[in-house]
Amino acid sequence: MGFDGRDRGAGEGQLQADRQAEVAAAAEALRAGGLVILPTETVYGLGANAADPAAVAAIFEAKGRPRFNPLIAHVADLETAARIAVFDDRAHALAREFWPGPLTIVAPIRDPEAVCDLARAGLDTVAIRVPGHPLSRAVLAAFGGAVVAPSANRSGRPSPTTYDDAMAETGDKAAAHLDGGPCAVGLESTVVSVLEGEVRLLRPGAVTRVQLQQIVGRLAEAQDDAKRSPGRLALHYAPDAPVRINAKTPEAGEAYLAFGPWPESPRVFNLSPTGDLAEAAANLFAFLRAADRIRPSAIAVAPIPEEGLGEAINDRLRRAAGYVG
Known part of the structure; x- marks a missing residue:
């Protein structure tokens, strides 16, 4: 969407x-x-x-x-x-x-x-x-x-x-x-x-x-x-905690940005429980901030599909993680 x-x-x-x-x-x-x-x-x-x-x-x-x-x-x-x-x-x-x-x-x-x-x-x-x-x-x-x-x-x-x-x-x-x-x-x-x-x-x-x-x-x-274009720096949109992308599960001490069905937890911030890319885009930066506030060892992020809005979401996530998109 x-x-x-x-x-x-x-x-x-x-x-x-x-x-x-x-x-x-x-x-x-x-x-x-x-x-x-x-x-x-x-x-x-x-x-x-x-x-x-x-x-x-x-x-x-x-x-x-x-x-x-x-x-x-x-x-x-x-x-x-x-x-x-x-x-x-x-x-x-x-x-x-x-x-x-x-x-x-x-x-x-x-x-x-x-x-x-x-x-x-x-x-x-x-x-x-x-x-x-x-x-x-x-x-x-x-x-x-x-x-x-x-x-x-x-x-x-x-x-x-x-x-x-x-x-x-x-x-x-x-x-x-x-x-x-x-x-x-x-x-x-x-x-x-x-x-x-x-x-x-x-x-x-x-x-x-x-x-x-x-x-x-x-x-x-x-x-x-x-x-x-603005927003083209390799490290951009980054919280204080390191960001680990395409993470199917979180590791000990990490906060987790889930996408799709996932058990609720104080350390889990679900971008969209239904897998809706528009909802995930709207929540992305606010949830990165919320996850950062609990001072995790890192912020792990679930895989996001590349189609449609997923291309933009993944671009921001790669930059938050320190990669050029």
Whole structure:
């Protein structure tokens, strides 16, 4: 089961008055160069004005993030995206199908001032998307420009999928913060590059390979374009405890992330008792964090099928375990 770009979800209507005040405060904080804890359907982000190098530098400092790793620019709509990046027919087709939603498109930069050089890691391309969470889109619309918003965790740590986890990680660095509830997807966005030649899949996510191929045909692999995507470090999304993947059973002292039917235990965190990949994706980072809190000798993870969302789940698990996916 993957993300359907036509399912925009609840919450598209009028925001309540208290939400409107929070949105206005967040937009003002961004204009002032501050950082904002921002909910999306994928994970919670730590947002800053993409055009402000000092604000972007504050994100790197708050996260301890390597500066060669580019950030994703979030915008309110396709029209804004097309003013910032050069979109060909394939990019437009992908955006119309999957936006708002968990797809990031890497395209040539059109307006370098809209997303500063530091946010793009010095590249001539920009990674851009329209998020699916109505609260984040409301902030983006009120702000009026692009907001870079990497996951609101310290670099290398599991991404936060709840407001409390985001606040625990980097909340003390934020001038404003919005609680949008648990993230519906729970994995970072799929990233594709739409440059010369074939469309390349740089990072798997909730928009699956099959869904992408239905729009643009065959996908090439990352190769040299991998540097244009965030989330490509070998050790990424890692808890403090070492991670052991494809473990059919846990060993003594380990916590266990099960998948499918498994006996209940205080040291077992079942990603999906029914073997549902969408449920497993939504639970992955929260359960890695929960398992880490019991201070196990390691976190063992059950085998996850590679098809559909399993490709993205296994990518994150391989990186948590210290392997390049």
